[in-house]
Amino acid sequence: MSMQDTASSGVALWRLVADGIERGIADGRFAAGDKLPGEMEIAETYRVNRHTVRRALAALAERGLVRAERGSGTYVEAQKLAYPLRSRTRFSEIVGAGGREPRGQLIEASDDIATRELARELGLKAGAPLVRIEAIRLADRTPICVSTTWLSAELFPGAGAVFAATRSMTKLLEHYGVRDYRRGATRITAGIVDATDAARLDLALGRPILVVDATDHDLEGRPLMTKHSRFAAERVEFLVENG
Amino acid sequence: MSMQDTASSGVALWRLVADGIERGIADGRFAAGDKLPGEMEIAETYRVNRHTVRRALAALAERGLVRAERGSGTYVEAQKLAYPLRSRTRFSEIVGAGGREPRGQLIEASDDIATRELARELGLKAGAPLVRIEAIRLADRTPICVSTTWLSAELFPGAGAVFAATRSMTKLLEHYGVRDYRRGATRITAGIVDATDAARLDLALGRPILVVDATDHDLEGRPLMTKHSRFAAERVEFLVENG
DNA sequence: TGAAGTTGTCTATTATCATAGACAACTTCG
DNA sequence: CGAAGTTGTCTATGATAATAGACAACTTCA
DSSP: OOTTTSOOOSBOHHHHHHHHHHHHHHTTSSOTTOBOOOHHHHHHHHTOOHHHHHHHHHHHHHTTSEEEETTTEEEEOOOOEEEEEOSSOOHHHHHHHTTOOEEEEEEEEEEEEOOHHHHHHHTOOTTOEEEEEEEEEEETTEEEEEEEEEEETTTSTTHHHHHHHHOOHHHHHHHTTOOOEEEEEEEEEEEEOOHHHHHHHTOOTTOEEEEEEEEEEETTSOEEEEEEEEEEGGGEEEEEOOO | OOTTTSOOOSBOHHHHHHHHHHHHHHTTSSOTTOBOOOHHHHHHHHTOOHHHHHHHHHHHHHTTSEEEETTTEEEEOOOOEEEEEOSSOOHHHHHHHTTOOEEEEEEEEEEEEOOHHHHHHHTOOTTOEEEEEEEEEEETTEEEEEEEEEEETTTSTTHHHHHHHHOOHHHHHHHTTOOOEEEEEEEEEEEEOOHHHHHHHTOOTTOEEEEEEEEEEETTSOEEEEEEEEEEGGGEEEEEOOO
């Protein structure tokens, strides 16, 4: 198989190889710390040139998923991010606990108007002015999730700019004097990634995603913000703790 | 966006455009007979060169999904294949009823050994010799499903060669003197396509598939063959008729 | 120490991807 | 008819994708 001698599918060969290896890591065939097969062996199993394998491994290494050691082999770096769903959920703490570096980045901030549903979640009237923040969160260099967050524009004026500077929801709330907050009910569903999120999460089109809807409250129970998050299903594992 | 000025994702631009249009057809934004937007307009919405759009449309036209009319426009040809699940289910009849030409093709035939589960379905002992047939079914030039079929090697010796010649399970059974057969219980689940099936079905990696497991019996209730089929979810719609 | 196996780097070639511009051929509609 | 809009075809250019072969640099292990 190659881009030259068969009808092209529009998907580069190295991407097929990279996806195959990533799937192997995701489903446990290659565990964290494991040594991958040699480049030659991978090339033979996929019936592909060794350079094509190297392109695939380079893409995975660039995301921190594998690490090559000259003369020795290529090793699996990452594992599924264990993501406990607790009342006090902080992305940075969860990622940091796994020894990885949390990062956040603003994609877009804009003004919005509360739908009836958003208003109910936030304890506002329908039509109330909102700030809508579209952000992506990464562990090391691997995108984990994209979130759409809505806050009251009256309570948090200029929230978009503050998030762009701090890159953290926790610090954003601190900026407005909120010292602590808790997560309310969380709804989890699954779906297929759309083209926009696929590009943001560096996911192949149509891969499964975990969809999480949740609203955070301050310690008095007043709603602060409501979120709609889409997680790359193959990179994260939710842990629900009973009790 | 282009292959040149951004980090490449390993998926060709024309494929993204083609997938977008096909999704539009699948979810009803473009109905059968509808005129698509002009090539220029599509190019603008995807921010892509017109030639790239033409490449995408050519791929869809080659599969019979759209039809271009010079000077007029490009029109949607296909619609989801309505696939009724009845006791007497024949792929060729279902496809023919929709005015499309059914095709079947052998991918691979090999000997196999009955697992406990396969043996139970076929009324054999575990370890009994089987013939395993891997086949793909198309409506016109669009792949609809890939099936793995197991038959008893003792009852149907050389079944692989017969299927390769006849390209039809019904004719294969006729060759061995089976004049009619009925479908037993059918189990339907969903999943994500793997790389092998994705290539066979001309599906993007990770797209949803409908997984059907079923066993066919002769009129006396003796099991003939058991199947494991994977349908491209976006091209087919199962109809379950009550009664 | 030395052989075998591994990743890293280099050159080279061919096909595909994407863009750009121009014009022909055709349909639709006023 | 004639203008506007559509698909079809041509040439051209630069960047990627994939293959092939060779050799260096390094690690592991007997």
